Every structure is written in C-alpha cells, then in structure tokens.
Amino acid sequence: MQPLALLAAIVLIAWLPLPDFWITQLNYIGLYSLVVLGLVLLTGIGGLTSFGQAAFVGIGAYTSAYLTINAGLSPWLTVLMGLGITAISALVVGWITLRMSGHYLPLATIAWGLALYYLMGNVDALGKYDGLLGVPGITLGDWNLSQGRPFFLLTWVLVLLAAFSLINLLNSRTGRAIRSLRTGAQMAEAMGVNTLRYKIGIFLIAALFASVSGWLFAHYQGTVNPSPFGIKWGIEYLFMAVLGGAGYVWGAVTGAALTKLLEDQLQVLLPRLFGTSGSYETIVFGIVLVLVLKYLPDGIWSFVAQRLPKKPRPNDWDGAAPLEERSRPAPGDLVLDVRAVRKQFGGLIAVNDISFSVRAGQIVGLIGPNGAGKSTTFNLITGVLGLTTGEVRFRGDVVSGLPSREIARRGVARTFQHVKMIPDMTVLENVALGAHLRGHRGALSAMLRLDRPEEQRLLREAAHQLQRVGMEGSLHELAGNLAMGPQRLLEIARALCSDPALLLLDEPAAGLRHKEKQALAGVLRQLRAEGMSILLVEHDMDLVMDVTDHIVVMEFGTHLMEGTPAEVQQSPAVRAAYLGTEH
Template sequence: MTSQNNPQKKFLIAFLVVVALLPALPIPEYWITLLNYIGLAALATLGLVLLTGVGGMTSFGQAAFVGVGAYTTAYLTTQLGASPWIALLAGLLITAIAALAIGMISMRLSGHYLPLGTIAWGLALYFLFGNFEFLGKYDGINDIPALTLAGISLQSSRAMYCLIWAILMVAILSVTNVLRSRPGRAMRALKSGKLMPEAMGVDTAWLKVMMFVYAALLACVSGWLYAHLQRAVNPTPFGINIGIEYLFMAVVGGAGYVWGAILGATVFTVLKDVLQSVLPKLLGASGNFEIIVFGILLLLLLRHARDGLWPLLRGLFPAAPPVHAPDSAEALPQRVKPQAGALILQVDSARKQFGGLVAVNNVSFDVRAGEIIGLIGPNGAGKSTTFNLVTGVLPVTSGEVRFCGESISGLASREIVKRGIARTFQHVHLVAGMSVLENVAIGGHLRSDFRPQGGIIASMLCLNRNEEAKLLHEAKRQLIRVGLGDRLHDDASSLALGQQRILEVARALCCDPSLLLLDEPAAGLRYQEKEALAGLLRKLRSEGMSILLVEHDMDFVMHLTDRLVVMEFGTKISEGTPQHVQNDPVVLEAYLGGVD
C-alpha cells in the first residue's frame, strides 16, 4: 500500500511546494491577486462539487453564503470591534443555522423545483444584504481590518495568498477524507437515487441537509477571507449571477471531482479576466460580451466533455490509491439469529392499490427462521410490489406486515433494515464509479456504533480509521464469500450483469440480516454461477438465515426452496412445497393455460 501511495503523495508534495513558493518569487503582484481570487472561488466551488457533483443537487445560492461569511465579519469587526477570528466562528455558526433551516426545506425538493428554490432564497439573502441599514445597504461596509496571524499582519496580497491557499488545501483534504469514508459512500450513492441508499439504512433526507450545510460552511470561509482581502464588502459579489458563476466553475472543472474545483476556478477566472480585456478592444465597446463567450463554451463543453475538464487531464497526474480492506480486523458485531422454526415474517392480508388498480390483493403468507421461501408467478403478478411492501419502499393500503412480532407496515426502508431485513433489487442498483468493495461496504452503513451526525466530522479528521477498517474487512469477507474476491477494486459498473447481481447479494449480506430478500438473483447467471449461488443460499439457511426470493427460473427455485407462494394478478393462488405446487391445477392453469 505504501508504494501505491507514493506517486500520489509525491504529486501532492510537489504541488504544495509550488503553491508555497509562488509568493516568494518575483512574479507580478497582479498574478498574486488573480491567484487569490482563484483560491477564494475554488473554496466556494468545492462546496458545489460536494453538493452538485457528488450528491446530484443543483444549487444557485452558494454566493449568498459567501455573503453571510463576509458580512458577518465585516459588521462584527467594524461595528463591535470583535476579533476577525471570533467573527469567523460567529459566521460559521450563523451560516450553519441558516443553512440548516434553508436546507431542511429546499433539500426535500426534487427535479427543477430544487434549483428554482435555491434561486429564490439566494435572491432573498442578496436583497437582505442590500436593504439592511446596519449593513450599509448597497454601499456596504468599508474599513474592515486586516487579519493578524501569530502577530503577523496579513495586509498584503502576498500574505493573504498564503492563508487562502493553506485553508483551501485543508478544505480539499477534509472533503477527500469524507468522500472515502462511510458517510462519503452514502453521499456518492445519492446520485443514483434514494431507493438503494434508503434500503441500506441511509437517511437520505438528513444526509442531503448535512451536505448542504457543509457546502455552505465552505462558502462562509471563502466570504470571510474575501472580506479581509478586499477590506470592504457590498452586495454585488453575492448575487445570483455570481452563484451561477460558481456552478459554472464546478461544471467546467468536473463537478464530481475534488480537484476539479481548483481547475474550474482557474479556467473561469483567468478566461474571464482575459476576455474582459480583449473583447472590448476587438468589438470596440465595453460590455459583458464574455457572458456570450462563456455560454458558447459551456454548450461545447456539455457536448464534448460532460464530466468537465478534470477527467480529461487526470491521466497526467498520479491516480489516488483505491480504498483497501485490511487483511485482518476486529469483526463487526453480529445480530443474534432467531431460533430455527421461529416465525420471523408475517404478511397478513396485505393489499396495495394504486388508484383503481389493485397490485397486491389481500396476500398472506409466513416465513420461518431457517427457511427458503420462493415467491413465484407470471410477469405482472405483483411479486416485486410485495417485496416493496415488506421492505417499506411502498406503504400497504390495508393489512399488516410483521417482523419478529413487530408491525413494520408504516416504517421507512432505513428503519426496516435496522431490524434485520436486507434486500436486492429486480433492476440492479449499484453506484457507478465506485469500486466493488465500496459498493458492498454501503450495506454496512448502520453496522457498529456509527452515528451519521458525528460521522462526517470524524471522517474529516480521520478519527474513524478503526471503524472503517472493520467495515471494509467485512465487505471484503462477504465478497470472498460470494466468489468476487478477485474483483475488489474493479469499478462495479464494469462487471457483467450476473456478477452485478451477485455483488448485490454480498451488499445485502453486509447488512447482517436475519431475513434476506432476493429479487431475481439468478437472472443473467450461467449454470455454474447458479449452482454456486444455490450452494451459498443453502449455507446461509444452515446458519439460521431466512430467505425470501422472487425468481422466474423454475428449475433453480424447485431444487432450492422449502416452500413456494404462487401469485397471479396480485392474488395468492397457491402455497406449499415445490412438489405440491408443481401438481396444483390452479398453478398449471396460470402458467400453462391448463393441462389435461
């Protein structure tokens, strides 16, 4: 592992050395000023990389939070004589409270309503800055004191340069640490939708709010630095136009890549500066012609490099080492399985209606500990809908679902997986761009003593290494168990469909379930792979695990299950052993149209 880390570490050290030496070199002051603005923009854009590129949530309001940080320090230092460092803490607190309140409303929006919502509150904060008397209205606040660090005054651009880029490097390190951790994997899973993360125990609504607050705090720090660099603030740099520019930087650099924030900020800032100088000379008039050029360039970028510029350039730099599982680690705690034969799942007259359509019609069946139950029927029989009722993806219209004697009918998916029910999906739900190992590790999101609220902070500071080692080792163990131990570091999307289904089984096992729900696990598998899967499921049954599976491969089902439940048009038409079901005239009628 050390050898894999060396190229990346050497590159980082070389980059930091160059950044640190620049102000000591005899380069023009103008370049230093430009680099300061690049650093400030990259810090704000980094929040959008996390929010938009990783989480898939578009926000146009990042500039407003830059304004909160700038105005807080401007007011406290000029009007109340507070220390700039105290003002920074106050700004972070105010930003966190405001972002929490705004995020709990806007992060629940989806589709085009989310960006529209961010525009709305971004404009609201902008006009608040310009209309409050104590903030100087549109004239703003002047005479902001320079920062002092360890008795050294940071009045010059070169002095501020060192602080800006040092904070930016720390921010990049913190975001990188988070994304390579348990909460970071959950964040990266959000872009594929909330169905799978919720089924693995992720509180997606709360996680989105936490990401929103994190991004806002990065913007606040950028605003604080901006105020003490400029020594004056007014509302203009915090309007919706600047919010659009930050989003543009994220898209140009590569919205899903941490280093794309610096690349996008550099390209945008330098290009904007050049165009503002060159275009008026070419066109013979002053004006915002650069906006037209940026629009054309963005269209070309989206056409030819939708993931931004960083993916095109990262081949020139050493790749980050993959997340590795340790060879040995302390085992994660395991739940006690119910005694063999104990009643574990009861589906009692479960009914699901979508308007006038009855998808599941008063279906009842039981699952006992140590049983493999097959749920079969023609296409459209309601099998997957029944799965969704059991796992909380859909609420029951009437009836009840009980697990180990407790009603789980009204619980969310993340609450049901806590109780010991894990599942796979009819259509594979994996996180593309994430390794096989990390995809499986998502299944252990709730294992051990993990707390989502404190997990992000612990990940930023690398205080969770022991927990990470245990979780990754467990994920590796499950992959070896299902026969994918040689594909740990491959991109999950590069696997064949059958292997992706096996990967989903490993992820479900990482949840440490008492009841395992498998939706068409044998689809796409070759004969030997089916035999290996059947052997694994029999082994799990012998260990006390209960399995409920939906499958169309009758040969696979008949040789594996203890009992079968047959559905047609949302109704249960038969239940019994495979031999009984094979000879049931009602089943033969449903499958074959009747047999003489």
C-alpha cells in the first residue's frame, strides 16, 4: 500500500459528506489501531503476549490530562511528557518481566495492568474513580483538532505514520532480529542478537504507541477515568490483534475496525433478540475468537494477504560497497583450544574432559557414534551451554563463560544439528541475519528509513554468500518452503555472512543429495584455501575423510583418539566404536 495514496484517501474521507456518527466510529477505530499496532509488533511478530497495553494507554491519558488541567501546559508538550513517563515505566516493567517465559510473562502483564488500574482509581490527585474532568482540547492556532473531522485527520495521520514506521522497521536489520524472537531465539543469539534487548525494545515501542493513543483519547473525550484502562480493555486489544491478524501490520487496523463495528451492532441487535439488556456481545466475541483460532489462526488479514499480488524485493544492492572484514589469523596459528571441557547434567556426564585444538586453515572433523557428545561439545564451544569444568580459548582469549552472542562477536559462527531458521522470512532475509553484527543502525533509523545504505550492504553480503553455496536462484523463496538439503546450505551461508574466523558445522551434509555434497565439499575446500578454520561434525564418512586434515573421535562423551584421516580409518578402536566388537 502506497503511503501517499492512503493519506489522500484519509483527506478525502474527512471532507466527504459522511454522517458524524461514522466519523466518530472511525475516530475510535484509529485510537484502537494505534494500540493494536504495538501488539502486532510485540505479540504477533515478537511472540510476547501482553494483557497490559491498556495500562500504557492510561499513562498517556492521565499524564496529559493532569498536566493540562493543573499546570496549564499545552497538549503538544504533555504528549512528550507522557511518552517519557511511559518509556520509563515500560523499561522498568520490561526489564523485570521479559526475562520470564511461558505463562509467567502474560501473568506478569496482567498483574502490572491491575496494579496501575487500581493506582489510578485510588489517587486523590487523579480524581480516584471519578477521574479528571474538563480536559482541554488539542489546538493548532485557532483550529480545534479535538473533535469531528479535524480529530479524524490527526488520528489517522498518526496511524499511518505508525503503520509505515513498523513496515520500515520490519524490513531492516533490526526487524530481522525482532522476527527471530518468536521461533528462533537460540539461533539469533548465536548470530550475535541480544534477544533480551530486542524484547525490551519492542515492548517499549508498543507502550509508546499505546501512550499516544491515550493522549488522543484524553483530549477527544474531555475527561479521563480508570474504566477504559482496566484489564478488560487489555484483553480486548489483544482480541483485536488476533482477529485482524497478529502477524500483519494492516491486521491491526482490520481487527480494530471489525471489533468496533461489530460491538456497536451487537449492542443493538442482541438485546432485541434476547428481550433483555446485557453484555451479550462479549459472549459473541468469545465464540468468534474460538472460531478464528480454529479456522483462521493467522487472522482475517492473512486471508487478504494471500490474495494480494506479491512483488519480490528488487535487487537494489549491486552497487553497494562491501562490508568490512575482520583480520584473519596467520596460517598455522592456534585458533581454537579446547582444554578438558566437561558438561554434567545431574548424574549424567555428557562430555568428559575433552581436549583438542584447531589451527588456521585447517578442517578438523569431530566424529563418533550417535550420542557421543559431539553436538554438546559444539554447544559448549559456542556458549549455548555453560561448562561444568574446563576452558575454551579462541585466538588466545578465554571465551568459556561468555554468552553465545559475545563469542559470535569475536568471530565464531555455527550451524545447528537440527536446522534453525525463520520459516516465514525469505532465504535472503534468513542469511542476512548472519550479518547482524556487521551492521550498526538501530530501530529509529530503520523506522525513518535512514538505514537504507547499510541495509543494501548487508543484503549484498547475504546474496554473495548464497551464490557461494549455489543458492543464488532462491533469494526470494520463503525459507519454510525449502527441502532439507537447501535449508542446510542456507545455514552455512548465514554463518559465512558473519565473516567468521572459525566455522562450526554440525552435520551440514544431512539431507543433501550426492551432487549437493560434492558442491559442499568444494565450498569447504575453498574456505580452507582462504584461511578459514572449520570444525566439522558429520556422519558422512566419505565427506569427512575427503575434506578434513585432522579428526577427533569421541565415544560416550570421552576422547577416544585423534589423528589424520588415514590413521583414524586404520584404528581398531574406531572400528569397534562404530561397528562393535565380537565377544
């Protein structure tokens, strides 16, 4: 959707001879849409369920109402103060609650919403449950923007700005990190993404959108009381997001519009049907929500989105400058030094005092039967798991004990035994996530489209790495549509995007056809020739013996032996470990 076309449509609607009733309806839909846009980012895309957004609406409303009434400040100034107080509140609440997972997070947001609701209703300065009356309107010169069509213009211009800022954000380095939170947080950390920071960031953005809605609401109503900011409204905002399509920006507007229009119609029709008054619309909404979750789990806008023409992203990065590259270790330098690492889960010792090293320009194979502890060793090296004892050094520095994103920052990249990627992102976007640490632009730059030159450089690197592994024809394919073999190659391209000095590949040939394995072997040899150090876990012994310089063999978490491929092939201990011995 083109921003200028939508803006022109808003201006046209404002001056059409529509009844005032419909302008009022559209005003409320705009107010709700601002809150639900934040929930789309937070819940639908970030995977963080919040029932407390109405509380942030209340902060924006009460701050502006109190300061305009008691301090005589302009609403244009109080909106900034409301955003400031909302930001502080969101950062404090987010820092505490977003470390939780599962059902604890939504429960914490319910508690936060209830606490603020009762605080508003019990503070004398805020008028207790009667609230604040006589809130002045928003003016621009002699123009009153707080009623009717002028308010419609103001509200919907803000809705459009919020919607397109989110679209810009999601189409960026920061947006890829946000989109990885819901299903790929572990992988994102291994790519250098500080997932807690991004969770707090989207919690903050959603709260600020809600605060702006509260500011508008206070000056539109001319009065503020706690009723519109309770947990009921927190649930209703979430209902709007789910109904419209929590994973779609325009689903926010769709959900807000449908909920508001249905609610008004049902409040008239249902009492006539049942012959008595009551909140029957709540029952209907509950039934509608169950049906939507059952038959249209991605919301109503997903039905629309599937039928809209899809235009692939233009390849606008060809003229972009290449990204800076990190310094490489000299050939033969010690890159990785694993010293007596141990991992114990209760009484189970998964990795038992394993030691080995990898040098620059060397491919080292880590092999052993299923359950030998190879993937656990990978996780210990990359910080996904913490060591029980032992030490890991990378280029002379101790990295054991560091989070995986810090180890990635130093130049260690990896793939996973079970492919980890974001299915609803394109192949190009998945691979560009690997270059996260090579970019620096943040959320505000992305929302204002000031990050485009850097974005083109990141996508250029992603396209280059995909070409390197033979996937240049799949740039705009959804990653979830790929077969297992191409998914493995995607992971390798993503790891290469980080410009690593050490590459850890966990069963990269699993699911690859014969020609794909030959191409993979060629890529590994090319990387070795460029000075890349590679640690390879693989069950395809033909590939291991073909490309490795040195092999470490594990059995039941212990170091069985190590040597050249020829020495390992000739070892009776290795044959016994793989094939068993005759008694």
